[in-house]
Amino acid sequence: MAGDEPPLAKFKKRHIISMRDFTKEEIDFILEVAERLEPYARGERRSNALAGKLLANLFFEPSTRTRMSFETAMKRLGGDVLNMSGVEASSIAKGESLADTVRVISKYCDVIVLRHPKEGASRLAAEFSEVPVINAGDGAGQHPTQTLLDLYTMKKELGRLEGLKVALVGDLKYGRTVHSLAYALSLYGAEIYLVSPELLKMPPEIKEDLRGAKIHETSDVKEVISDVDVLYVTRIQRERFPDPTEYLKVAGSYRITPDMLEENERLIVMHPLPRVDEVDPEIDRTKYAKYFEQAFYGVPVRMALLVTLLEAEV
Ligand code: NCD
Numbered sequence: 001m002a003g004d005e006p007p008l009a010k011f012k013k014r015h016i017i018s019m020r021d022f023t024k025e026e027i028d029f030i031l032e033v034a035e036r037l038e039p040y041a042r043g044e045r046r047s048n049a050l051a052g053k054l055l056a057n058l059f060f061e062p063s064t065r066t067r068m069s070f071e072t073a074m075k076r077l078g079g080d081v082l083n084m085s086g087v088e089a090s091s092i093a094k095g096e097s098l099a100d101t102v103r104v105i106s107k108y109c110d111v112i113v114l115r116h117p118k119e120g121a122s123r124l125a126a127e128f129s130e131v132p133v134i135n136a137g138d139g140a141g142q143h144p145t146q147t148l149l150d151l152y153t154m155k156k157e158l159g160r161l162e163g164l165k166v167a168l169v170g171d172l173k174y175g176r177t178v179h180s181l182a183y184a185l186s187l188y189g190a191e192i193y194l195v196s197p198e199l200l201k202m203p204p205e206i207k208e209d210l211r212g213a214k215i216h217e218t219s220d221v222k223e224v225i226s227d228v229d230v231l232y233v234t235r236i237q238r239e240r241f242p243d244p245t246e247y248l249k250v251a252g253s254y255r256i257t258p259d260m261l262e263e264n265e266r267l268i269v270m271h272p273l274p275r276v277d278e279v280d281p282e283i284d285r286t287k288y289a290k291y292f293e294q295a296f297y298g299v300p301v302r303m304a305l306l307v308t309l310l311e312a313e314v
Contacts, residue, residue: 015126016134016305018142019180020209024187031152033304034297037314040076041299049312050079056109057083058101059136060092060116061239065273066136066146069298070113073306076299077314082109099128106130110310114138117239132309140174140240146272147180149301150232153294157268158229167193167224170234170254170278172202174241177272178234179206186213193217193224197250200236221254226263231256231288232270233278258282270294 015021039045055074057067071081084090084105092101098121106112106129114122115136122135122142137143155161166185168178172194182202185192191214194202198219207215218224225231233256241247257280261267271279271291283289307314 014309015122015129015132016144016309017122017126018135019144019147019183022144022184027148027151027184027187030148030301030304030308031155033308034148034152034300037300037303037307040314041073041296041303043076047076047314048078049307049314050074050077050310053079053111053306053310053312054109055079055081055306056105056112057081058105058112058114058116059084060087060114060121061137063115063136065295065298066115067113069295070134070136070302070306072299073302077303077307077312079306098125102128102133111306134305134309137176139176140179140237141176142180143176143272144180145298145302145305146177147184148305149294149298150177150181150270150272151184152297152301153270153290154230154268156297157290157293161188163189163191164230165191165193165228166230166232167195167221167228168202168232168234169195169221169256171200171236172196172234173200174237175234178202178232181232182206182210182213186210189213191216193228195219195221195224195254197253199246199250221256222260225260225267228264228267230268230270231261233275234272235274235276235278252277254278256280256283258286258288261286261288 040047059067074081102125111132112129113134113136114125117139119139119141121138122133126133135142135144172178182192189212194217238247255278267288268290269288273295
């Protein structure tokens with residue numbers, strides 16, 4: 001019976017485009033596999049489970065962590081990676097369409113990881129790909145693998161996911177990490193505090209989709225600090241502003257400093273990184289800071305996703 005299928009079977013050759021593609025059970029399954037793979041992610045145990053498998057990184061926007069943690073995940077499990085050598089050096093510069101690029105690259109590899117400035121690019125790519133496409137960020141749209149590692153971090157650091165109180169702080173308009181994360185948190189009955197300058201509020205169509213969550217909205221982070229378990233801070237997405245003067249109106253409008261955190265002992269501070277000036281580096285040395293550990297968790301979580309999609313046994 002289809003309903004009795006293990007979550008693994010349901011993942012067969014599936015594209016990972018949006019958090020809306022996941023059920024809560026599927027998320028829990030990936031996080032459990034990730035936990036088991038942590039020693040491999042740390043290099044303490046070795047495996048060749050992905051030997052002979054090739055991942056193609058197609059990044060049309062800058063990336064450090066996402067691209068390199070996919071590469072680490074593949075290589076630590078014996079797989080290999082093709083990297084497109086930048087938009088300027090590839091046939092994209094000659095005017096090749098995304099559809100044609102994906103049609104061809106999908107014949108070279110077993111899975112494609114795509115980051116693109118246009119919302120919906122991964123969904124389009126999936127239509128032309130012979131192998132699973134993983135969305136590594138599509139404009140201001142979604143960033144599902146970041147959300148999986150964000151949830152993994154919360155589970156590891158706080159011991160649970162159910163009913164957390166999470167403040168999403170910063171650029172809630174253009175930030176794809178918070179668009180994906182808010183939806184996932186709503187599946188776990190979270191209380192979500194949307195904290196942003198007026199110009200960067202969470203778009204209404206995303207808020208409408210958060211039915212399982214209790215939502216509060218404010219522009220003052222100080223109001224929420226004593227209430228929440230997680231302060232999830234984000235960078236203002238400067239590159240997405242159609243008008244640079246709009247960016248200047250909000251640049252530097254919020255900054256988390258250590259003194260602000262003193263009233264809440266149990267709080268953790270997360271950030272998808274890169275940070276600019278929104279989290280004071282003085283916080284790095286405090287018990288609140290979890291963002292560097294969070295970046296590491298991208299490796300076991302992406303390993304879990306890859307072994308599941310590629311049907312490998314570790
Ligand atoms: C984020 C992104 O690309 O959306 N980075 C990441 O993947 N960790 C966040 C950002 O760029 O601000």
